[in-house]
Amino acid sequence: MLEKTQYGYQFKIGTKIYHLFYMDDIKLYTNKKRDIDSLIHLTQVYSKDIEMTFGIEKCGRLIFKKVHSMLTVGLRMPNGTIKYIEKGYKYLGIMQSNINHEAKVRHKALTDYKKRLWQILRSQLNAKNQVMAINTYALPVIKYSAGIIKWTEEAIIETDTTTRKLLTKQEALHPKSDTTRFYLNRKNGGRGLKSVQQTVKEEKQSIKAYAASMATSDTLLA
Structure with a gap:
């Protein structure tokens, strides 16, 4: 479903990546801010359809312009707000942002x-x-x-x-x-x-x- 949107992040070599997914932990990628919001909403809707709790308190959104993070407001969702991440986040136990910490x-x-x-x-x-x-x-x-x-x-x-x-x-x-x-x-x-x-x-x-x-x-x- 995520790949059908064609909203992923495209590398210079032409390869496009949409997400990293392990068990119930997912990380989404896009080239544009509006696209990442669409993928987040899609993930939330699908989670609801399969009766899987969407742990919004563990979610975050990080947007970069070139190599610098951009200050944005949180993304409002039906069951709360996804916070803006300023200094990095943890995915599968590893602290990351645009690099590994x-x-x-x-x-x-x-x-x-x-x-x-x-x-x-x-x-x-x-x-x-x-x-x-x-x-x-x-x-x-x-x-x-x-x-x-x-x-x-x-x-x-x-x-x-x-x-x-x-x-x-x-x-x-x-x-x-x-x-x-x-x-x-x-x-x-x-x-x-x-x-x-x-x-x-x-x-x-x-x-x-x-x-x-x-x-x-x-x-x-x-």
Whole structure:
């Protein structure tokens, strides 16, 4: 329905994009202000038809002229007003505007990672299960943004160092233990912890491989 309106955002290469859609989160694109308002109304009407709540309090509208955002009033809807976004918005957990707010996303990811790491280390889990919990509960916070925002090598190394220091402080890692063995999988005699460095590397490679596989059918990825 959105594509039939022909209101999408057209790139210089000719490709037109109408929306990003994941589960119940949607982001709409157009070249003109009046067109985006039409797509928003269309989405609202369709949501009502299928009896799906249109979460207007979570919606926002951001309009750019070239690279600069334009101050506008909110868009009035039957069930409220969609607010004007001035400094950016969050889509699928990533702060954005006309660019990704990389510094903010990195800071939040690191803060959440350390918070989860402390939760694990203060728990009553044994050494083996602590490592498993870090791999499955703490590291995904960093993995989620890898390949979407830039992680400097310095930040990655520093985070791995901080992880080992916290483990040592909680007596979960001996200060003189072999670092290489710590990250070696258990089948080969290691502790099995995945490093932040390896996590970021694998995720970037995964996204790169996916983009390459889709390049033949998507001109934006070619």
